[in-house]
Amino acid sequence: MPARGAATQDHATRGEITQHSANGVDELDLAVVNCLQLQPRASWTLVGAALDVDPVTVARRWQRLSSAGIAWVSGRATGQGLPESCLAVVELSCTAAETLAIAARVTELPHVLSVEHTSGPRSLTVLVEVRDLAFLSRFLLESLGSIPGVVTTSSHAVTKVYSMGDHWQLHVLDAAQRAVMMRAPHPRVDGLTSDQANLSRPYDAVDRQVTLLLGEDGRMPVSTIAARAGLSESTVRRRLAALVDSGRVVLRCDMALPDSGWPVISWLWAYADAADVDAVAMALRRLPGIRVCWRISGGRPNLMLALTTHSLHELSLVEARLAAEVPRMSILDRSMVLRSVKRMGRALDADGRSVRAVPLDIWADPTASPPAG
Structure with a gap:
């Protein structure tokens, strides 16, 4: 926890320079990131007030973290204004020699949220968002299926989001610091589920422009968005507020996992009786280390979890706790x-x-071929 009142000078201190050699991350850096996990577009004045640090120092810290790729804020749309918009997990089996090249090509696809090289029978695990199941079929058959080296694909539709990486936090702030950050209106980060986000109005051309620019940088200044989109600042400010407040755009602050102190992510496919699955999922949300919890369809597993831990050793301890506290779930x-x-x-x-940045473009044609590696 950064000492309150510790760094209040506009210039970098010798301590900062020493701590930041080789792009190291200290407790103040983690606190700044945690503030932006709560309020991704918070002013440096607000963050400085929460941490009792000069806003110029906070801005400088963020500039260093973002320039080094250690932390970043991104924005994305939560579907196309349609309740049937679909989030899906796709598992790719690839020839070993082509796996890295395939991962690079899939990364360029605008409907792909994340790409992970995973252990076990699946070579790559991919998270995509598309407008509906028919669109997902075209994406699997024509976008992914056209890539040389992809042997098989398997998909699971996410039918309910209980917890997402959007919600995950470092939890390094104390109660007083969190209270200061929560003085500002709290953005909705429960996107990707039609019952949580207001998707009654389709995105128009202005919404799309603003959203795609936020995909490049979720903290892009209003003036920059206005200049690049050819809009007035008042229009951008109004549209941005409407998109975020309604949950139609999700903003999130991410951090490189090794730098965060939580370098290990594991996926669990689990099953709970249909009558129990909601209660099980809500119990899981309360456990530390649960980064993602989804209800899925497409096979015997009906829950999919992502566990974040400090080490490989800790993973077995977390699984043991899951077995003790959520006995109605089978891994x-x-x-x-x-x-x-x-x-x-x-x-x-x-x-x-x-x-x-590879901005997520849910409006793109799913049949477009990815660039060759």
Whole structure:
């Protein structure tokens, strides 16, 4: 926890320079990221007030983190204004020699939210969002199926989101710091489910422009969005507020997992009786380390979980706790993320750091072929 009142100077101190050698991350960096996980577009004045740090120091810290690809804020649309919009997990089996090249090509597809190289029988696990099941079929057959080296695909539709990486936090802020951050209106981060987001009005051309620019940088200034979209700042400010407040656009702050102190992600495929699945999922949400909890269809598993842990050793302890606290759930399969290649519109390097934006475009043609590697 950063000491309250510790860093209040506009210039970098010797301590900051020493701590940040080789792009190291300290407690103040983690606190800044945690603030943006709560309020992704918060002003530096608000973040500085929460941490009792000068806003210029906070801005400088964020600039260093974002320039190094350690942390970033992204935005994405939550469907096309249709209740049947579909989030799906796609498992790809690939020839070993082609796996990395295939991952690079899939990363460029605008409907792909994340790409992970995983252990077990599946080579790559891909998360996609499309407008409906027919669109998903075209995407699987014509976009993914056209890539040389893809042997088989298997898909699971996400029918309910209980918890998403959008909600996951570092939890390094104390209660007083969180209270300051929550003074501002809290953005909705429960997208991807039609019962949580207001999807009654389709996205028009202006909504799409604003959303795609937020995909490049979720903290892009209103003035920059206005200039690039050819709109007035008042229009951008109004549309941005409407999109975020309604849950039709989700903003989230991500961090390279090794730098966050939570480097290990594992996926669990689980089953609970239909009558119990909602209660089981709500119990899971309360457990530390649960990054994702989805209800899925397309096979025997009806729950899919992502566990985030500090180490491989801790993983077995978390699974033991799951068995003790959620006995009505059976784990059917598991895999470990060996490398994250793309996460929510950002291409990542081997260290999990962002190297460039690949904005998510839910309006793109699903039959477009991905660029050759």
